[in-house]
Amino acid sequence: MSQKLKALVIGAGERGYGLKSNSELIDIKAIADINPIRRDSFAKSYGLPEEMTFEDGRIPLNKRLNVDFVYVATDDKSHGDLAVTALENGYNLLLEKPMASNPKECIEIVNAHKKSGKTMSVFHVLRYAPFFQRIKKEVVSGKIGEVEQIDLTEEVGYWHFAHSYVRGNWRNESESGPIILTKSCHDLDLLVWLSESKPKTVSSKGSLKFFRKENAPVGALERCTDGCPVNECLYDAREFYLSGDPTKFPFKNVCVGSKTEDSLRKAIETDHYGVCVYKGDNDVLDNQEVDIVFENDIEANFSLRRGGPDMTRKIRVYGTHGMLDGELTSGELTKTIYSGKKGMDKIEHISFGNLGGHGGGDPLLVKEFIEAVRTGKSTLTSSEESLCSHLIAFASEESRKSGKIVLFNNYLKSLQIK
Numbered sequence: 001m002s003q004k005l006k007a008l009v010i011g012a013g014e015r016g017y018g019l020k021s022n023s024e025l026i027d028i029k030a031i032a033d034i035n036p037i038r039r040d041s042f043a044k045s046y047g048l049p050e051e052m053t054f055e056d057g058r059i060p061l062n063k064r065l066n067v068d069f070v071y072v073a074t075d076d077k078s079h080g081d082l083a084v085t086a087l088e089n090g091y092n093l094l095l096e097k098p099m100a101s102n103p104k105e106c107i108e109i110v111n112a113h114k115k116s117g118k119t120m121s122v123f124h125v126l127r128y129a130p131f132f133q134r135i136k137k138e139v140v141s142g143k144i145g146e147v148e149q150i151d152l153t154e155e156v157g158y159w160h161f162a163h164s165y166v167r168g169n170w171r172n173e174s175e176s177g178p179i180i181l182t183k184s185c186h187d188l189d190l191l192v193w194l195s196e197s198k199p200k201t202v203s204s205k206g207s208l209k210f211f212r213k214e215n216a217p218v219g220a221l222e223r224c225t226d227g228c229p230v231n232e233c234l235y236d237a238r239e240f241y242l243s244g245d246p247t248k249f250p251f252k253n254v255c256v257g258s259k260t261e262d263s264l265r266k267a268i269e270t271d272h273y274g275v276c277v278y279k280g281d282n283d284v285l286d287n288q289e290v291d292i293v294f295e296n297d298i299e300a301n302f303s304l305r306r307g308g309p310d311m312t313r314k315i316r317v318y319g320t321h322g323m324l325d326g327e328l329t330s331g332e333l334t335k336t337i338y339s340g341k342k343g344m345d346k347i348e349h350i351s352f353g354n355l356g357g358h359g360g361g362d363p364l365l366v367k368e369f370i371e372a373v374r375t376g377k378s379t380l381t382s383s384e385e386s387l388c389s390h391l392i393a394f395a396s397e398e399s400r401k402s403g404k405i406v407l408f409n410n411y412l413k414s415l416q417i418k
């Protein structure tokens with residue numbers, strides 16, 4: 001068996017711990033986190049010595065540690081700087097999405113990557129989920145004919161939306177980025193991958209409709225935990241956060257350090273997770289539409305929905321000779337091949353079952369990244385292709401704010417990309 005690859009992890013949060021599902025391939029040798037409690041607890045769980053724990057991601061990057069790759073899993077805003085520093089210091093890089101929170105930094109990362117000659121992958125996991133792999137295979141096989149349209153809907157899930165995008169880390173654009181980037185660059189990446197083309201035009205609309213002060217129930221207090229008298233609120237932090245296992249997602253994200261019911265209760269009493277969903281400092285949209293016409297004339301529509309019972313993606317790919325229709329979380333995919341005779345189309349049901357978060361894509365992406373680092377031969381998504389999905393997100397915001405259709409080539413020129 002080949003030796004495990006040595007890793008430096010930057011960011012001891014939810015994602016930073018995620019590499020453990022590939023522990024047969026990876027040996028974590030160092031950790032950096034600006035939060036001492038998270039840093040120490042990560043170091044303890046991996047038995048790391050003090051000299052391999054760092055107070056900020058830049059410190060180990062500049063030390064050129066003897067590791068095979070670095071995993072940047074910090075807050076969105078810090079990705080740009082850490083990614084460029086990692087590549088300039090000769091590290092192979094596994095970079096959490098989004099690449100960075102503005103176009104300039106995204107482009108700088110791609111330039112640094114090209115210059116470095118190192119292996120790099122953006123953590124766009126959905127491509128690796130067996131469900132989406134099968135859709136890609138069907139599209140490439142040509143069995144449904146030429147693809148004409150793709151409709152993709154992301155349902156964030158009503159409770160998940162409130163947790164992450166109203167109360168949590170991604171609630172405020174100035175602290176993370178627009179939701180079409182921070183949440184849905186995954187979906188835009190899928191559309192680029194499936195269409196195998198570049199956008200000709202991008203247009204978008206969206207709003208923050210629901211989680212606004214004027215929608216607060218009468219009598220609602222600023223914090224649920226101050227004894228809010230409103231009954232039967234779907235978003236009562238006391239009901240929601242104290243209803244689950246404090247060691248599991250999403251409850252474990254609420255408290256830094258020990259994950260007990262008592263620490264969870266204390267956290268919601270003092271921190272942003274206890275704030276009324278209608279009265280907080282959230283400003284990211286809770287619904288958005290993006291329409292893309294690709295250069296090969298495929299039309300794609302992406303809808304971001306805050307609702308739905310849970311996190312999932314729903315997709316329809318319309319071809320000239322058939323259609324694919326599926327839902328990620330249930331793992332159910334239907335392939336219809338048109339017959340030209342009423343009621344006699346050939347229908348095939350394909351079931352992957354529920355393979356967990358991101359349809360099981362995370363460990364598969366990591367496996368491919370490890371293989372690319374090991375062999376120096378990469379089948380990973382190129383950094384330019386990852387850049388494309390990010391630029392579509394920024395172009396969507398330009399369209400949404402201006403109310404105009406963005407000509408993608410003109411947008412690229414404005415960023416001085418040919």
Ligand SMILES: NC(=O)c1ccc[n+]([C@@H]2O[C@H](COP(=O)([O-])OP(=O)(O)OC[C@H]3O[C@@H](n4cnc5c(N)ncnc54)[C@H](O)[C@@H]3O)[C@@H](O)[C@H]2O)c1
Pocket residue numbers: 010011012013014015016032033034035038055056057058073074075076078096097098123124125169182358
């Ligand atoms: N690929 C995916 O599907 C996916 C899913 C969820 C989150 N993410 C992304 O992963 C990243 C991490 O998300 P998370 O849920 O783990 O967040 P988190 O808040 O749980 O963890 C982030 C950690 O980074 C640390 N940190 C911030 N700046 C740092 C710096 N300069 N140096 C060292 N440590 C620093 C924080 O203290 C924190 O512990 C985010 O960018 C997020 O958007 C990706």
